[in-house]
Amino acid sequence: MFSASRSSARRRGLAAAGAAAALALTLAACGSSSDSSSMPGMNHRATSSSPSASQTMGDMPGMDHAATDNGLSDTKDGYRLTSKDATLLSGKQAAYRFSVTGPDGRPVTGFALDQTKRMHLLRHPLRPDRLPAHPPTMAADGTWSADLASLAPGSWRMFASFTPAAGAGKGEDFVLSRTLTVPGNATKAPLPAPAASTQVDGYTVTLKGEPMAGMAHPLTVSIAKDGKPVTDLQSYLDTYAHLTAFHEGDAAFAHLHPTTEVTGDRGGPDLNFHAELPASGNWRLFLQFQTGGTLHTAALTLRVG
Structure with a gap:
């Protein structure tokens, strides 16, 4: 609804999401703990998932226990994403509350800064004009809360991206997720065809590079306006541009x-990225960049061989 360096695991790309055939992805929300500033950040698209519940673990609807290290699970290495909000109403701003528990079963309250934020909250699906009214903030007991803009009916997946500042997972990058249902008639939109460039807010964004699945490959994004190279990009989340990608079909996230x-x-005007997309096929890319204090979000489809 991201530049400080990240671990090699994050650079390889983190898979995250469900199984809707259409992608309507964009940025949703980034947050910080209550002692730091917050800014909007990422969002993605609606997905379909089969939640599981385990009474022995005290699970709630919306929890997914996948045996993979791809962001599709609510647990990893003893860390667990929890939330009582498995359903939210359509057409209304709503608060989504969640927390992360550590291997000791206690809520985690210490998170390391990652691109100026202690917590990145991701969701499916939203448009750039559907950013949350307020970014997530953390209470003293470790409960995070994000005021989400009006949600469309359908099955959503909520992702929490974070790095513990202490404990067994100190310094490691985690992406955990849960499903969320918004009752009503869901609509789907086809994924736009692959293209090397797109336009947003009068800017032309061009992508250069031909990545291969599972291989590290450089990508270059060039930004122009009125046919002239743009040279006034401002820093946003410690970088000139924030780029995320989502795979058509399984919605893997990188x-x-x-x-x-x-x-x-x-x-x-040229911005370089390290890309390592794990699967071939179409990927929907979302680029955030800032000029004159205004955040722009461009989207295009990239074909990966």
Whole structure:
């Protein structure tokens, strides 16, 4: 509804999401703990999933226990994403509450900063004009709360991306997820065809590179306006551009890491990224960049061989 360096695991890309055939992805929300500032961040698309419940674990609807390290599970290495909000009403702003428990079963309250935020909340599906009214904030007991903008009916997946500041998982990157249902008649939209460029808010965004599945590959994004190269990009989340990708079909999620150094508010026109997309096929890419204090979100489809 992201540049400080990340671990190699994050650079390889983290799979995350469900199984809707149509993608309507964009940014949803990033947050920080109550002692730091917050800004909107990421969102993605509606998915279909079969939640499971385990009474011995005290599970609630919306929990998914996948035996994979791809972001589709609510647990990993003893860390667990929990929430009592398995259903939210359509057409209304709603608060989504969640927390992360550690291997000791206690709520985690210490998170390391990642691109200026202690917690990134991701969801499916939203448009750029559907950013949450307020980013997530953490209470003293470790409960995070995010005011979500009006949700469309359908099956959603909520992702929490974080790095523990202490404990067994200190310094490790985690992406955990849960499903969320919004009652009503869900609608789907086809994924736009692959294209090398797109336009947003008068800017032309062009992508250069031909990545192969499972291989590290550089990608370059060039930004122009009125036919002229843009050189006034401002830093956003410690980088000139934030790029995420979602795979058509299984909606695997990958964060493409920027490699262009930030040297002030004169970024552009070319921005370099480290891409390692795990699967072939169509990927929907979302690029965030900021000029004049305004955040822009561009989207295009990339074919990966």
